[in-house]
Amino acid sequence: MTRMYNGKFGLWLFLTSEVMLFGALFSTYVLLRVGAPPGTWPMYGLTAPQGDQILSVPLATVNTVFLITSSVTMVMAWASLKMNEFAKGRIYLLVTFLLAGGFLVIKYFEYKSKLTHHQVILREAPPGEIASAISSVEVPGAVGKSTLYYVNGHVTEQNDEFIKIIPDAKAGEKAAAAGDGHGHEVKIDQTLVRRSTVWGPQASTYLAIYFTMTGLHGLHVIGGMIVILYLYLTAAGWWKRMPEKLVNRVECTGLYWHFVDLVWIFLFPVLYLL
Amino acid sequence: MAHTHAAHAQDHSHDHGNEHEHHLPFWRKYIFSVDHKVIGVQYTVTALVFLFIGFSLMMIMRYQLAYPGSPIPVIGQFLGEPIVGKTADGGYVMTGDGYNMFGAMHGTIMVFLGIVPLAVGGFGNFVLPLQIGAPDMAFPRLNMASYWVFLPGGLLMLASFFMTGGAAASGWTMYPPLAVTAANGETMWLLAMVLLITSSLLGSINFIVTTVQLRVPGLSFFRLPFFTWTQLVTAFLLLLAFPPLEAAAVMQLMDRVFDSSFFMPSGLVVSGVMQDQLAGGGSPLLWQHLFWFLAHPEVYVLILPALGIVGDIVANNTRKPLWGYRALVHAVLFVGFMSFIVWAHHMFMTGMGTTISTFFQATTMIISVPSVIILTCLLISLWGASIRFTVPMHFALAFIPMFGIGGLTGLPLGLTAADIHLHDTYYVIGHFHYVVAPGTIFAMFAGIYFWFPKVTGRKMNDLLGKIHFWPSFIAINGVFMPMLFMGMAGVLRRQFDQTEQLHGATVHGLTLMSSWSAWLLGVAQIPFIINFFWSIFAGKKVGENPWEATTLEWSAPSPPPHGNFAGTPVVVCGPYEYSVPGHERDYLMQAGKMEA
Amino acid sequence: MGSSAEEIRSHVKVYLMIFAALLVLTLVTVGVSFLNVSIPMAIAIALVVAGIKGSLVACYFMHLISERGFVFWVLGICVVFFFALMFLPLITTHNHPLSIFIESVSGQRIGS
Numbered sequence: 011m012t013r014m015y016n017g018k019f020g021l022w023l024f025l026t027s028e029v030m031l032f033g034a035l036f037s038t039y040v041l042l043r044v045g046a047p048p049g050t051w052p053m054y055g056l057t058a059p060q061g062d063q064i065l066s067v068p069l070a071t072v073n074t075v076f077l078i079t080s081s082v083t084m085v086m087a088w089a090s091l092k093m094n095e096f097a098k099g100r101i102y103l104l105v106t107f108l109l110a111g112g113f114l115v116i117k118y119f120e121y122k123s124k125l126t127h128h129q130v131i132l133r134e135a136p137p138g139e140i141a142s143a144i145s146s147v148e149v150p151g152a153v154g155k156s157t158l159y160y161v162n163g164h165v166t167e168q169n170d171e172f173i174k175i176i177p178d179a180k181a182g183e184k185a186a187a188a189g190d191g192h193g194h195e196v197k198i199d200q201t202l203v204r205r206s207t208v209w210g211p212q213a214s215t216y217l218a219i220y221f222t223m224t225g226l227h228g229l230h231v232i233g234g235m236i237v238i239l240y241l242y243l244t245a246a247g248w249w250k251r252m253p254e255k256l257v258n259r260v261e262c263t264g265l266y267w268h269f270v271d272l273v274w275i276f277l278f279p280v281l282y283l284l
Numbered sequence: 285m286a287h288t289h290a291a292h293a294q295d296h297s298h299d300h301g302n303e304h305e306h307h308l309p310f311w312r313k314y315i316f317s318v319d320h321k322v323i324g325v326q327y328t329v330t331a332l333v334f335l336f337i338g339f340s341l342m343m344i345m346r347y348q349l350a351y352p353g354s355p356i357p358v359i360g361q362f363l364g365e366p367i368v369g370k371t372a373d374g375g376y377v378m379t380g381d382g383y384n385m386f387g388a389m390h391g392t393i394m395v396f397l398g399i400v401p402l403a404v405g406g407f408g409n410f411v412l413p414l415q416i417g418a419p420d421m422a423f424p425r426l427n428m429a430s431y432w433v434f435l436p437g438g439l440l441m442l443a444s445f446f447m448t449g450g451a452a453a454s455g456w457t458m459y460p461p462l463a464v465t466a467a468n469g470e471t472m473w474l475l476a477m478v479l480l481i482t483s484s485l486l487g488s489i490n491f492i493v494t495t496v497q498l499r500v501p502g503l504s505f506f507r508l509p510f511f512t513w514t515q516l517v518t519a520f521l522l523l524l525a526f527p528p529l530e531a532a533a534v535m536q537l538m539d540r541v542f543d544s545s546f547f548m549p550s551g552l553v554v555s556g557v558m559q560d561q562l563a564g565g566g567s568p569l570l571w572q573h574l575f576w577f578l579a580h581p582e583v584y585v586l587i588l589p590a591l592g593i594v595g596d597i598v599a600n601n602t603r604k605p606l607w608g609y610r611a612l613v614h615a616v617l618f619v620g621f622m623s624f625i626v627w628a629h630h631m632f633m634t635g636m637g638t639t640i641s642t643f644f645q646a647t648t649m650i651i652s653v654p655s656v657i658i659l660t661c662l663l664i665s666l667w668g669a670s671i672r673f674t675v676p677m678h679f680a681l682a683f684i685p686m687f688g689i690g691g692l693t694g695l696p697l698g699l700t701a702a703d704i705h706l707h708d709t710y711y712v713i714g715h716f717h718y719v720v721a722p723g724t725i726f727a728m729f730a731g732i733y734f735w736f737p738k739v740t741g742r743k744m745n746d747l748l749g750k751i752h753f754w755p756s757f758i759a760i761n762g763v764f765m766p767m768l769f770m771g772m773a774g775v776l777r778r779q780f781d782q783t784e785q786l787h788g789a790t791v792h793g794l795t796l797m798s799s800w801s802a803w804l805l806g807v808a809q810i811p812f813i814i815n816f817f818w819s820i821f822a823g824k825k826v827g828e829n830p831w832e833a834t835t836l837e838w839s840a841p842s843p844p845p846h847g848n849f850a851g852t853p854v855v856v857c858g859p860y861e862y863s864v865p866g867h868e869r870d871y872l873m874q875a876g877k878m879e880a
Numbered sequence: 881m882g883s884s885a886e887e888i889r890s891h892v893k894v895y896l897m898i899f900a901a902l903l904v905l906t907l908v909t910v911g912v913s914f915l916n917v918s919i920p921m922a923i924a925i926a927l928v929v930a931g932i933k934g935s936l937v938a939c940y941f942m943h944l945i946s947e948r949g950f951v952f953w954v955l956g957i958c959v960v961f962f963f964a965l966m967f968l969p970l971i972t973t974h975n976h977p978l979s980i981f982i983e984s985v986s987g988q989r990i991g992s
Contacts, residue, residue, distance in 0.1 A: 012496060012950045016422045020493045022951055026958040027485055027527050033962040034528035034574055038535065038546065040970055041570050044980075047550055050565050059913065059922070067910065074906050082899045085941045089892050093885045150550075205561050211544040215565045218544035222535060268941045275933045279926035283913040496950065524961055573969040624961050628972060636972040643968075643977075 021262045025269050028230075032273050035223050039280060042215040049149040052216035053209075054131065054160050059284050064209070065220070066120065070282045073116050074274065080109035081271040084238075084264045091257045096249050099260070103242040106267070110235045117228055124217070127209040130173055132159040132202050143177045143196040165206075166195060173198045173206055220281055227277060230270050237263050316432070318424035319846055323431050324410030325739065328732075331402035334438060335725075338393035341386045343806050348378040350799035352781040366450055383780035384453035385468065389445070391456030392473065395586065396480055397438045399724055403589035404484075404522070405434065407731050408491060408515045410739065414837035414844065415512050417500030417853040417875070422493040430486040437479030444469035444476070455778060457575060460547035460568050464539045465554050471540050474533045481530045484522050491519035500836075502855030506613065507874070509835045509859040510599075510606060513613050514592030517620040518585050525581035525624065532574035539566075547571045569634055576627040584623040586720055587687070588616060590727030591658055594680045597730050598662055600833045601677035602669030603870050605860035608661035615654035615661075622651040632703045641700050648698035655691050659684065670863075674831070675749030679730035682757050683723060690719030693768060708778075711771020714764050722760045729756075729812070736816075737830045741842045742823030748815040755808035762801025766794035832871050835859050839875040851878040898940045905933045920981070 012019050043051055043058075052060045061067065087102035136144040136159055145162075148155045163177040176195045211218040241260060248256035314322060344363075347356050355375020360368055367382030378386075413421055421427045444451040452473035454463035463470050495516045499508075508516075535546040543562060550564030599606045606612060628636060628644040662684055671677065693715040696702040706712065729752075737743045774787045782788030782795060829838040836855070840848050856876030863870045909929050917925070939945040944955075971977045 013948055014951065016493050016497050019497065019951070020423065020489050023489045023492055023523060023954065024485075026954060027489075027523050029958050029962055030524050030965070031527035031531055033965050034531035034577070037528075037965050037969060038531070038570060038574070040966065041567055041573075041973075042546070042565070044970060044973065045567050046565050050550075050563075058919070061913075067913075071906065071910055075903065078899070078902045078906065081937060081941055082895060085895050086892065089888050089895070092888045207543075207563075211538055211542050212563060214563045215545055218535075218538065218546055218563075218566075222538060222546075226531075226534070265942055268937050271941075272934050272937050275937065276927075276930045279909050279913070279930055283909065284919075284923055284926055520957075524958060528965060569972075570969070573972075577965060621957070625964055625968070628968070631972075634972075637975040637977075639976055640968070640971045640974075643971075 015258060017258055017262050018265070021265050025265065028269060028273075032223075032226075035219065035226070036276070036280070039219050039223070042219055046215060047150045049147045049158070050214065053129065053162075053214040054149070054158055055145050055147040055162075060216070060282070064124075064217070065282050066123075067282050069116055069120060070278055073113050074278050076109045076113045076116070077271045077274050080106045080113075081268050083109065084267045088257065088260045088264050091253075091260055096245070100242060100245050103238055103245070103260070107235055107238045107242060110231055110238070113231060114228065114235075117224065120224075121221075124209040124221075126164065127162070128165045128175060129160060129162050129207055129209060129213055130165075130175060130198060130203055131205045132161075132198070133204045134202070135159060136198075136202065140196050140198060143194075161196070161198075162209075168206070171200055173200065173203060223277055223281065227270070227273055230273070234263070234267050234270055238267070316428060318420070318428045320409050320413050320421045320424065320427060321739070321844065321848075323427050324406055324408075326431050327401050327405030327409060327434070328407075330435060330438065331398050331406055334393055334397035335399070335402070337442070338390050338398050339806065341390040341393070343802055344378075345383060345386045345390065346799040346802045348383055348780055349782065350796050352783055353377055378780065380780050381450070381453055381468075384455075384778070385445075385451045387778055388453050388455050388458075388473075389441075389451045392441065392452070394720075395456065395582065396477070397441060399586050399720065399728070400484070400522075400582075401434060401438075402728055403724065404491075404515070404518060404585070405431065405487060407511075407589060407593065407728075407735070408518075409487075411735060411837055412491065412512060412515050413494060413498070414738075414840055414848055415509050415835050416495060416498060416503060417836050417849065417855070418494060418498040419847045419849070421490050422498055423490050426486050427490050430483045430490065433479055433486070434483035437476045437483060440472060440479065441476040444472035447472060457579070458536065458571075459575075460536060460539065460571050461549070461552055461554070463571075464536060464547060465559075471537065474537045474540070477533050478530060481526045481533070484526055488519040488522040491515060492523065495519075500853050500855060502876070503836075503874075506610065507855060507858050509592075510595035510609070510612055511589075511592035511835075514588040514595075514616055517616050518588045521581040521585050521588075521620055521623060525578045525585075528574045529578035532571055536571065569631070572631050572634065573628070576630045577624075580627040580630065581620075581623040583716070583719070584619060586724050588619070590683070590687075590724040591616070591662075593727045593731040593734070594662060594683050596833075596835065597676045597680040597734055598665050599860040599862065600734075600831055601672045601674055601680070602665055603672070603862045604665065604669050605858070605862060606661065607665040607667070608657075609858070609860070611657055612661050615657040618654045619651060619658075622647060622654070626651055626698075629698050629703075632700050633707045645698060645700050649695070652691065652695060652698070659688055659691065674733075675744070675746055675753065676730045676734035676831075678750065678753045679726045679733070682753070683726050683730065686718060686722035686726065686761075690715060690717075690723050693718060705774075706771060708776055709771035710767040710775045710777055713777050714767030714771055717764045717767070721764065722757070726757075726760075729753075732816075734831065735837075736819065736823075737826045738837055738840075738842050738844070740820055740823070741825060742819055743826050743830060744815050744819040744823055748811045752808060752812040752815065756805060759801045759805035759808055763798050763805060766797050770794050829873075832869075834861055834871050834874050836875050839873055839878070849878065851880045853877075854879055894940060898936050901936060902933055905929055905936075909933075 014022075049055070051058055052064055056063050083102045083106045087099045087106060090096075090099035090102055132144065135141075135157070143161055144159050146157050146159050149158050161175060161177050163175045165173060165175050167174040174195055174197050207213045209217055211221045241256075241263060245256060248259075317323060317326075344356065344359060347354070355371060355377050356363070356368065360376030363376065363382070366379055367385060368376040369379045371377050409421070409427065413419070447469055449468045451469040452458065452463070452466075453468040454466050454470060458470065458473065495508075495512060535544075538544045539546050539548060545563040545566040547568050547570060548559070548562050548564060548566045549568060552559040552562070552564065595606055595612065626644060626647045628640070629648045632641060632644075693711070697706055697712060697715060733744055733749055770791050773791050775782055775785075775791060779788070783792055826842060828840065828842055830842075831838070836853055839853055853875035854877050855874050857872055857874060859874055861872035861874070864872055909926065912925050912929070913922070967980075970980050974980055
């Protein structure tokens, strides 16, 4: 009826549940974006599409190429084993593993740059001396519109009394001022601060769904890597005793891996380009 | 040890190198067993304990409801803060927080730790492979993993009672922003749910692959017992409906732990304090969508195995085939499909657009049709029957009108106009408890009495069974019938003192009736508990087929050995060949012959 | 499952062609994002291109194009529920289902 061996059928069923899992997250993305008060998506003061404002499109493009290539090497691993070319198959498994590792390395740098970037939101209009560094945006408030004062940048020092932040260049401004795209360091009194966070899930719903989706995807990449490594290390033993079983296991792992690639194919444009 | 001839079972056969099962050490034979029968028993025993705990929570809550503000006798002193507070004269009175905690955990424990593990993990695991003639599940080790992820999940859920802040207290529905901001055990609840959902996922994959791939020769899909069909559809519901809740649980965890704003709207004020440390922009309704996307199919997960059990028992004790077998099968398939597109009938009062509300009202009305078809087939099966009033049949017969009441009382709730009045009242509680308590749980009892001889080789005592049945049946109606009327009178759910409002005080007599019936119901379970344990050791010994039933499990020894069947059963007929003209005996075994 | 070595070798050629197609489509995805189109249009294009890429991966790398039988039913039902989960909650925030795509169809938003 299915014309498949048990493991393969089981894995396809597992993948359907994964479709529903990531589907829920995509649905969340849609609802959060449609429901975001104007001026708050993807973050206060930024507008969609986020382009390179928050995330790096070039890095993500490289990641996309890594994953697509790893999908090819994965299916080549299975094909090689099916054609009795054991050594080649094993090498393809290794290359898949390394490409996945490369994906994670880039992911690490992406996350790191977000989690060391800050946003400070003020309670009220800033005093004169720091006003030039602070941006503002109109957002819907409890009664009509209100103005939100914020600054994005890198925090150099933070304690109970003040926050010292080097602001990012404001939208439209040339990067000339400090030569590297940032303004001079600005000191903000904590009494003025409503909220100060890193560019993590707590900073905006966009970043929240970004971290959740890419984080969950990343966990799936790690899971896949563990299985691929296990296959790579134990392949010789299986090839001697039960080669057909090894081929089937590689095929099933491949199915999972292609799915991981598939999710990224949708994640990439949705999170980075739209 | 049977080498199955089914074409797709290659993967596991060599792993059973340890076929001489008596050489396995105790911990591998009974604790970390891969045998579906052992795992089924593990699930059953664990689930029964959890059901007992969940029921006990309710019996305590019912004291507060019956006598609001009264110190809880005997048990009060053991409950501790924040569940009870000490009054001036030394009595222990239930607090609002404690009531909410018990209420949230009662629902959670009964649904996720009690009924589903029993109906699916217990009955499904034990009976399904036998009913299709298989030696075990398709993935025995995955099966074991499924149980051993379920148990820590369940224990984690219970452990939350003993942590700072106590257990979750925001309802089993865990709606944000309350569930996100509450200082109780919601985080623990969410973590436990992740484990439970994972366990369910592993199990459902196993059930589907097993049913599709491991059927013995001759067992086509339309010769499957009704129980197997319901388990198959249930497995699909679990497979596809749970993941969105898992995603939502992760997101709520992030809201609680990392202060994200998935479900936290802008401008939220909690206890007079503006929550401007949060990003805002989130949607509490998002949680409701994701939660109910699971929770509606979940209620069909609760009822389908029960329908399957009742179907098998009705056929057996009427000595006739089930009436309308094909209609039954198509009806459960249709119910399974529809259950995914009715969920927002739980959200009629959230201000959704009128067109989409009408859509969900329509699908909800439509889904009642196959449910009625199923119940009608079961009812018509009784027509012209020679009914044997065995103990399982008592419970199966009671199920039919009880599920009828439960199902019919759902209809006003599915109509948007009527729901305006009935939403979040005791009417809802009466409705769903009728389906699950005298519905599913009675079917569970029926199944236990029915399959106990197959599991243990001994029959449960009939007299004790009847003593269990009659008071339970009367008491359970005494608990839930009043609720339907209280709900229509406007009494809201989740209130720890209904008498604070006039309409609640006016119908307080009904609350008292519910409470006393609930305590009576508790007492009525004692004969069952005694019977259960006594019969394991001293019940009347029986052979393969004490009920003179037809399906494949009754062709195996009682209890079946590792590998289940002496050879490979070959199926020659349908599952309910009772009273076939021209045959001396009034039943024909589905397993026509046993191949070596 | 008894594909011969020759059959697999011909599949390998296909895999490499699909690889090339996927790389090209990735460049298309990024390139299109620089065009100045309205947001609904951008969403539509992105999803169509991603859909094509995904279909290639599913059909050829995951061998769906050569599968038969029951699996298609299971996947089909999964796709139906996926779309239900994507669109139905969104529709609840509007008075009229079509207004999620077309602003002018009594498109009053209700708020989340």
